Amino acid sequence: MTTTIAAYAAPAAKAPLERTTIERRAVGEHDVLIDIAFVGICHSDIHQVREGWGTAIFPMVPGHEITGTVAEVGSRVTTYQVGDRVGVGCMVDSCRACENCKAGLEQYCTGGGPVWTYNAVGRDGLPTYGGYAQQVVVDRDFVVRIPDALPLDVAAPLLCAGITTYSPLRHWHTGPGTKVAVIGLGGLGHMGVQLAHALGAEVTVLSQSLRKQDDGLRLGADHYRATSDPATFADLAGSFDLILNTVSAPLDFAAYLSLLRTDGTLVNLGLPEDPVQLTLQSLNGNRRSLSTSGIGGIAETQEMLDFCAARGVAAEIELIRADQINDAYERVLAGDVRYRFVIDPATI
Numbered sequence: 001m002t003t004t005i006a007a008y009a010a011p012a013a014k015a016p017l018e019r020t021t022i023e024r025r026a027v028g029e030h031d032v033l034i035d036i037a038f039v040g041i042c043h044s045d046i047h048q049v050r051e052g053w054g055t056a057i058f059p060m061v062p063g064h065e066i067t068g069t070v071a072e073v074g075s076r077v078t079t080y081q082v083g084d085r086v087g088v089g090c091m092v093d094s095c096r097a098c099e100n101c102k103a104g105l106e107q108y109c110t111g112g113g114p115v116w117t118y119n120a121v122g123r124d125g126l127p128t129y130g131g132y133a134q135q136v137v138v139d140r141d142f143v144v145r146i147p148d149a150l151p152l153d154v155a156a157p158l159l160c161a162g163i164t165t166y167s168p169l170r171h172w173h174t175g176p177g178t179k180v181a182v183i184g185l186g187g188l189g190h191m192g193v194q195l196a197h198a199l200g201a202e203v204t205v206l207s208q209s210l211r212k213q214d215d216g217l218r219l220g221a222d223h224y225r226a227t228s229d230p231a232t233f234a235d236l237a238g239s240f241d242l243i244l245n246t247v248s249a250p251l252d253f254a255a256y257l258s259l260l261r262t263d264g265t266l267v268n269l270g271l272p273e274d275p276v277q278l279t280l281q282s283l284n285g286n287r288r289s290l291s292t293s294g295i296g297g298i299a300e301t302q303e304m305l306d307f308c309a310a311r312g313v314a315a316e317i318e319l320i321r322a323d324q325i326n327d328a329y330e331r332v333l334a335g336d337v338r339y340r341f342v343i344d345p346a347t348i
C-alpha cells in the first residue's frame, strides 16, 4: 500500500512550484523510510524544472540533497535502524551488476544508468519524486550515514554539492603542493574551495567579481581573482594543476584552459543549458586535458561525509520555508545565494 506524502512540485515545465501530495511506495524488505529533516536546492533542480536539459517528467518534485532520520526499515535491512541520521543524494538505484556499479561508480552505471532521485523512472516503472517532501522511501544501498558531528541542515548540501566537488579533487590526487582553481563561488564552488583547502591544496577562486572575496578567503581560498579583470588571465596563465568549473552557464573554455600548467586538467562540473564552443588548439599547448565528473559513488559519498565530519567542513546555508522556494530559485538565477538554500520540509 502506498502512503500519501505532502510535497512541493512543479506541475509543468517552468511553472511555479506548489504544495501537493504524492504517493510513496510501501516500505519493501530492502527499503528505508526517511523522515526528511532538510533538503537543499541545487541549481540542477532549476535546470530540470525549466526543462533546460530536455524533456522532463511532470509533476516534478525536485530535491537530491536530502538529510533526515530513519522512520522505518524493511524486514531485511540490518544496516540502518529507526532513529539513525541518514542522507540521500542524486541516485536511488542502479543495476548493481555492471563494471561501474561493481567498482563503486554507480553514477556511471552502464546497465541502464542509475535511477535519479527525481525526474526519472524507477525500476518499478514508476516516476521518482525527490526530497522537497516530508518523507522518502529509498533502497538501503543508496542511503548514507550522516556522522554525529555534522548537523543535518548544513550536511544536506554535501549530498550533491559536496560529493560533486570531492570526487574530482580525489580522483586528480589533490593534496599539499597542488594548485587548484575553482570557477564560480556558488553551491558547488563554496564546497570545492573548502574541500580543496582541507585536502591541503593552494586554492584560488575565479569569480565574476570580487563581491564575495571575504567569504572566499574565509572558506579557505588562498587567492581570489575576478574573471571580469583581463589581468587575471594574464597573471595566472599556466598556473594550475586542476581547475574545477562549477559555473551553470557557458564559459570561454579557451581562456580558462590557458590557466593550466603542463598536464593540468580542467574538470567541467557545471551543466549549462546551452552548448559551449571549444577550439581544440586551446588544449594543444602543454598537453592539457578537459574532463568531466558526475557526482560520486555511494561509498565515496560516505567517505566524503566522514571526511567533512573529521575536518569540520559543511555547507553555508540559508534556511527557507517551502513557500519561499520559487523566490529562492529566482535568487539562485540572479547569483544571490550564500551559499545554498535549504528547505525545512516541516513547512510544506
Ligand code: NAP
Pocket: 041, 042, 043, 044, 045, 047, 160, 161, 164, 183, 184, 185, 186, 187, 188, 189, 206, 207, 208, 209, 212, 246, 247, 248, 249, 250, 268, 269, 270, 271, 272, 293, 294, 295, 332, 333, 335, 337, 339
Ligand atoms: P550555483 O549555486 O548557482 O553556482 C553557480 C556559480 O556560477 C554562481 O554562484 C556564479 O559564481 C557562477 N556563475 C553563474 N552564472 C554565471 C555566468 N553567466 N558566467 C560566469 N559565472 C557564472 O549553482 P550550483 O548548484 O553550484 O551548480 C552549478 C552547476 O553545476 C549547475 O549547472 C548544476 O546543474 C551543475 N551540477 C553538476 C553536477 C555534476 O555532477 N557534474 C552536480 C551538481 C550540479 P560567481 O558569482 O562566483 O561568479
Ligand code: ZN
Pocket: 042, 043, 044, 045, 064, 090, 160, 161
Ligand atoms: Zn545537485
Ligand code: ZN
Pocket: 094, 095, 096, 097, 098, 099, 100, 101, 102, 106, 108, 109, 110, 111, 112, 113
Ligand atoms: Zn550498473
